[in-house]
Amino acid sequence: MQEFMQLNRNLKLRTLTVFLAALLNSSIFPNMTIYYSHYFGRFITGILLMLISGVSFVAGMYGGHLADVYGRKPIMLTGGLLLTTGYVIAAAANNPLLVSPQITFFAFLIASVGGSLADPAEQAMMIDASTAANRKFVYALIYWIINISVMLGAALGGWFFRDYLLELLLALIAVSLFNLAIVRFGMSETMTEATQTSSSVWGALKSYLNVLADRRYMLFIIGSVLLAIVTRQPDYYLAVHLGADFHTTTLFGITIYGQRMLSIVTLVNTVMIVTMMSLFTRLTDKWSLVKANAVGAVLFAVGFAFSFVTSTLWPLIAAAVILTLGEMISVPANQTLRADMMNPAKIGAYSGLMSVVSPIAAIFAGLLVSASSIFGNYGMAVLMLIFGGLSILATTKAARMRANW
Structure with missing residues (x-):
């Protein structure tokens, strides 16, 4: 506990946001394969999952570059807004009056892009805010928290996903808004100065070419x-x-x-x-x-x-x-x-x-x-x-x- 209390404020808050996000994400996202398979069939579901993975991969790569251009916090907020938007659309598409699997897929695609865009910035902020002395403790703590969240989230999904998807989505919206508020008002920017001059795709390519040379x-x-x-x-x-x-x-x-x-x-x-x-x-x-x-x-x-x-x-x-x-x-x-x-x-x-x-x-x-x-x-x-x-x-x-x- 003493070691936790000595951590940077951003890292303390990060443990809370990780727990809440992983808890509800693990109750919904793994079960979406069953959802898509029910409405689209196995073949189309496989294509849709590959599409989400591909788009999310590109978003993650670009988000990493943007985190070096604009800082960690703005990209975390942008990704969080996309996440929330996706969840809102998904909830609207799974209510008692309307169930649209097509809109639901589009909504979760937006949410996946948002999460992937923010992830490199979140990782970078953790590195910025930690030190060589406490970094191993920080990673062990986050890993432990994620496992607890996934265990509880899997139980939630198993019991409630089929009959209470809308309620789970509403809870996910509430959590994402709460996490956004924590990032906006509780966390501080950890990048001291911008090191890149261009946020363009070409700028991102040059940035990654430099990394590939390492x-x-x-x-x-x-x-x-x-x-x-x-x-x-x-x-x-x-x-x-x-x-x-x-x-x-x-x-x-x-x-x-x-x-x-x-x-x-x-x-x-x-x-x-x-x-x-x-x-x-x-x-x-x-x-x-x-x-x-x-x-x-x-x-x-x-x-x-x-x-x-x-x-x-x-x-x-x-x-x-x-x-x-x-x-x-x-x-x-x-x-x-x-x-x-x-x-x-x-x-x-x-x-x-x-x-x-x-x-x-x-x-x-x-x-x-x-x-x-x-x-x-x-x-x-x-x-x-x-x-x-x-x-x-x-x-x-x-x-x-x-x-x-």
Whole structure:
């Protein structure tokens, strides 16, 4: 608590806005795939989701540049306004008198653009407002808060999304307005002076070309992609493996089959993070960032590799424990290393470029599902170990290189 009270005011307020936004976002956004599939069918839903991802990716990249031109706070406010606008339109399109899935999609597209536009500015403000001494604590705290929010939000969505979508959307509007007020009246600008002269698309391209020339940061991004391929497996091959190979069993009178086993793995992961994150942050406080990142990545890779070669309840729970230990150790260290490698004059652009990690990792994770018919469970396990090892090599080398900006 003492360490939290010593944080910059912006960071304290950020913990509140993150909790509220993640709580309601996780109750609605994951369930929108079901919503779209119901009205549009699976094929069109896939296209719509790719469209949202593509547009959001571009918005995030441009938002990172704008955060370096105009500052963090104006872009956070602009993104927040777009978010609120999208939620208002979505609520209007899902009332007792009118249900329009087409308008709803357009509304959530606007909201996704707003969130993606603001995200690099939010990340940049966190870096600006933190110090080398407390940055690891800040990232661990935010990560812990997000996990609590997602756990509670998933429960809210499961109980209320189908029958009370309008009420959830109205709550989302209220939260987004509250967060906007916090940013507008509670937070201060953290960028000391503008470092870019143009907000044009060409200006953004030049800014990102400069970031791409930073060999150290690009090597770190490669390492981050490799590790992200491993960490995304619950949504990809692990789900396929459990669905096809898990030996159905009974626990406390409840039948556990593949899908339920995947939920148990997720539950173990979330509960451990919520209850033990602060403990592991303290236990690894004296570790170097490179060591924590490497140890966490090893546990991550070993945990997923083990989960691919077993198909019974308790070994899979053990695998979930191992990979969660890796997650708690590596995530704060990895995010702190990333922040330390950013050119202070271009933090927005650096944060924006980091947004490529998730979609690239998702593409490769999807390809691995197709390739799993060739590699099999043991081959996939070996690949997880290889990706984890290569990630450690890349991020460690990047951390030890001299900055060239």
